[in-house]
Amino acid sequence: MRTVIRPPAVPLVTVDPYFSVWSMADRLSDDFTRHWTGKRNAMTGLILIDGAPWRFAGCVEPNAENYYTEPKPMTQTEFQLTPLTSTYWFEESGIRLKVSFTTPLLMDELELLSRPASYVSFSVRSIDDKPHRVQIYYDVTGEWCVNSSDQRVVWRRDEVGGLVMLQMSHEEQDCLHRSGDDVRIDWGQFYLAVNNAADMQTYIDSADIRKQFVRNGQISPSDGMTMPQAVREHNVVMAFTWDCGEVRADEVSNVIVLAYDDVYAIEYFGEKLQAYWKKSGMSAFEMIAAAFAEFSGIMARCEAFDRQLRQDGIRAGGEKYAELLALAYRQAIAAHKLVTDRDGKLLFMSKECFSNGCIATVDVSYPSIPLFLLYNPELVKGMMRPIFQYAQSEAWPFEFAPHDVGQYPLANGQVYSGNAREGQMPVEECGNMLVMAAAVCLAEKRADFAKENWELLSGWADYLLEYGLDPENQLCTDDFAGHLARNANLSMKAIMGVASCSLLYGLMGHHAEAERYRMAAKEMAIKWEHMASERDHYKLAFGQEETWSLKYNLIWDIIFETGIFNERIAQQEVAWYLTKQNKYGVPLDSRETYTKADWLVWAATLASDQEQFARLIEPLWDALNETADRVPFTDWYDTKTARQMNFQHRSVVGGIFMKLLKEKRVR
Template sequence: MNTKLRPPAVPLVTIDPFFSVWSMADRLTDDDTRHWTGRRQAFTGLLSIDGVVWRFAGRVEPNPERYYTEPEAMNQTGLEVTALSTRYEFEAGGVGLDVTFTSPLLPDDLELLSRPASYVAYRVRSLDGKPHQVRLYTDVTGEWCVNETDQAITWQQEAQGELAVLQVRHAEQNPLHSSGDDQRIDWGTFMLAVKQTPDVQTYLDQASIRKQFVREGEIRPNEGKAALAQPQPVREAELVLACVWDAGEVAGTDEKSQLIVLAYDDVYAIEYFGQPLEAYWKKDGTSIPTLLIEAFQNYPDLMARCDTFDAKLREDAIRAGGEKYADILSLSYRQAIAAHKLVQDSEGQVLFMSKECFSNGCIATVDVSYPSIPLFLLYQPELVRGMMRPIFKYAASDAWEFEFAPHDVGQYPLANGQVYGENKLEGQMPVEECGNMLVMAAAVTLADGNTDFVLEHRELLAKWADYLVEHGLDPEHQLCTDDFAGHLARNANLSVKAVMGVASYGLLCGLLGEAEAAERYRQAASDMARKWEGLAADPTDESHTVLAFGQPGTWSLKYNLVWDGIFGTGLFGEEMIRREVAWYLEKQERYGTPLDNRAAYTKADWLVWAGALAETREDFQRIVEPLWVFLNETRDRVPFTDWYDTKTARQIGFQHRTVVGGLYIKLLKDRGWERA
């Protein structure tokens, strides 16, 4: 029985929605590396061992329409994915090679989390004790800085201190000129940086230099020096940013190592209600040369911090839900962060802007933030406030005409106002978004005890709470976050969200010392919950609740109930929740329990939230481990999808979304509010 997870896609370079590259294959040599959208952004690696060249990453021939005999792939003997690093192990010709990709997204350091620099570290050693001559070749392509390969690029190399920095950029620089979903950045500068030492040579040339390395195990001194005509379309130039490390002789137990940094300066990151904003790491005037120098200087300390974080996260995850749950959380961590961009507004406040990846490309989507928050509540609550600020700003403006909360503030990277549903009433999610914002506000305040944020936005929160008291118990015909299932009236799970939204506002009033208001909203939520249990009961089968009030014989995952346990509000009956969990187990397919009775698909985030309703660790594992099986067996090689078929393991839609942060809900529930 296989107990080691085979990820559907492996995170390599994961910083933000534009700078996120993955391996979508079992082995790093099986395919080119790709942007999360599936477009090729190639990273190629070759290793010469005693004059014989092997391949450890990607492919040599850049044009699949041409025939070329690829060098033999090294034997990939290991793959480990932790929260912050991906480690590959290879063997060939008596030599071992370790390749480690690390994006140091440590949540206690926002400048570091924002820094657009990702490490690739190499270590070579003799496996048979004999001496071997080793030389390593790495390159990345001009594809990394354009949206389409017919776009022209320019390139240059600079010395920055002790570093050699190879750079490539789109010839037409126009930051923030467009928005979209299946879109890559075509402004700013992509870089490969390496320390200038006698054993390292760097090249800006056509990809044909790969073939010379394959034939000769090196690149002749006169190669890579001839100036190519600039600018040129990516597909015609076939430009690579390459370096060759001559490791010399490796023998005995000696190990040798090398490090490169891949970085991206996007110039401007987000347009925020008409104002272009730079990435957060630039807030104090830090420059790219300084960033790169510090990246190399800080590497040993950063890796120690990353390893400590990885180990603690895995330990906590195993305690909460077992080894497979730990695998799921490790695979989801970098994606949850890399689906955001961290910036700072003109008042110096943190904005953590999500992209609704392969959904519609919306930015700062409320019902995408809501499922993602467990990870951020655990490790950095300020990022949850950073998700909410754009919504509060927009909802308080004259541009927002409705009495309920908005869905989004634009399409990534342009945050200039909601685009979802063309702002027509029938396209909105009134109960959904009000409930989401209220739960998020209560959760982030409980997480660290800081009430300043809710005081600042008190008027909107109160309005949304009153909206839910009036309209939330028995929702009208409207959308919820599971909008792919269409409009639904009297949605029982949406009603739970309304109850928890009202309860959340009561909690906030209590935290603000307003006892009378706290009791009034607590009582309103309690009354709604009692009525809910009557409305949601299935008269034909008392073992579960219905999908929608008045629809006997239906059912759904009541994932929104999880906050009743996390907040300790105790509004809903424990026996009802036990029956729900038992029902979810009864309805389970090979790859998980469907979202509801209407279709065989499920949502990964909601599945884990439903599992977190279980009283025992064993029942939680029984509900969640089919998700691990899905990841291990699906044929759809994409970054962690959250919407898939529970019978076939096929992706239905969505990938690379931050909602996988919601998979941390069991850690959050187990930890409680000890931070407060």
């Protein structure tokens, strides 16, 4: 099956918030590849077919200052996007070339999930019944290991156990020395590794070697490359060539590994933590060697996972829904970093990409959890632990839940709103943490995780009992819309937070308390309906006539099967949304024409039949397919123009999996 959607950006190498490179073009040869921020992290792919040069990835000349005739691009004939692999097919002069990018983010094996190694696979064959002489060139630039291209890099080449490992790094190694949003890593080591074989040659040199390859397939390393070198000055690359020989109808294949050892990944309340894959002392060389040794088995598992998720997605929501899942999967995971605390407990740290760069943001974790509940609830616990630890400390002065624990990759305490009370999200974050706790404990069918943090959770539930039904003027997760008093959807979250407390009490065997909180939630829901009702739909805010909003928080009443709200609320809301739909989807509320992709899918999942669900989510597919903004899956866009509002590469696209979660159920 070939992909129908034209992704706004194609995931290529997607491991974590620093090691994440995409193609933001229709064809792999239309533009340089880029970091998710949009900064150039270039790769170039060239092929000689019977001595004639063609280009399949990036460009030969990185600067526009000097005229250079680029080799013609190969004809890109097909493209396929699956959850774990992006594959391009090219044809020219009787040769078919297949290039695949696979990051094996399989959540049932955390060592593999954390491993910062991504595969690039090449296959060629003749398609005209004639033999052809084929040579392939591929490189990656020093841009991958610096924040800005005026920084200088050093490099080395090692031969280890049948592999050649090229390595490049910023000359100044200062781990975790900066935090921020629109930044790239400039510490650690970047690797390109290949099999040590007679038909493979490797180079670390100026990008001028591309031109040498184009001219005659021969590369003579330059004599002037001394360390260190500014990336911009000589466009330093790590490259290999593969002499495929005379290619006939039988396919010949090869694979390389791109890897990144960040040395230290996260600073966690003053302690520098290494990535999860290092927990047993594995070195970067050993990690890369394992990636090669396990390649065949890993690819088989990836292909099986991709097939199953596609089948599940089609069954749950149709072909277009399945494609949305495929586009969201790698991004949702790669916006996190997996580490462990000093007690060996998982920490799954998100970066709030193109928002403010916060780390472990509660209202970023909350929309993402449908994906992780489906495939490994331990990762949801890993999202929540930093918040619990911070909230238990003397550094957190408030009676409600925090928003974040810092700015990526420094998790040393909340930075949002300068910790001013008026800038907090009290009802939002308390409700989020309670719903997340209930979801993960129901998935595991035990309440051990909640018991570990019960003083906080029960206190937050009581806060919602007192302040949640009719919220004061405050922010919610959609903080770009500003403060809003008496927010009906936020109230609904508070009610589901109280219902979540009831579920947790029930799992702990405290049935009287479970019933008390269940009845409290029911009473709140009855009052909610009276305050929010407006003829055939429900208001944006209590007391605001002729308004409306997506009531996405209601979905948990269906997922948890708690029956807190009257069933007709969901039915009326879905019918209303269908009347308010613009070309590219239903707006978030009556104030603006923008929407949030995650909340749109949650609201669509309220639908009781597949036709309604499809009608609500297909405009999202259209928006991604047609938008002029070539960025990783944005979750905030305009429903009339499909233009991105701001966000990109955020973990919240894990929320696209809500319909699949509904079909499989948490309970």
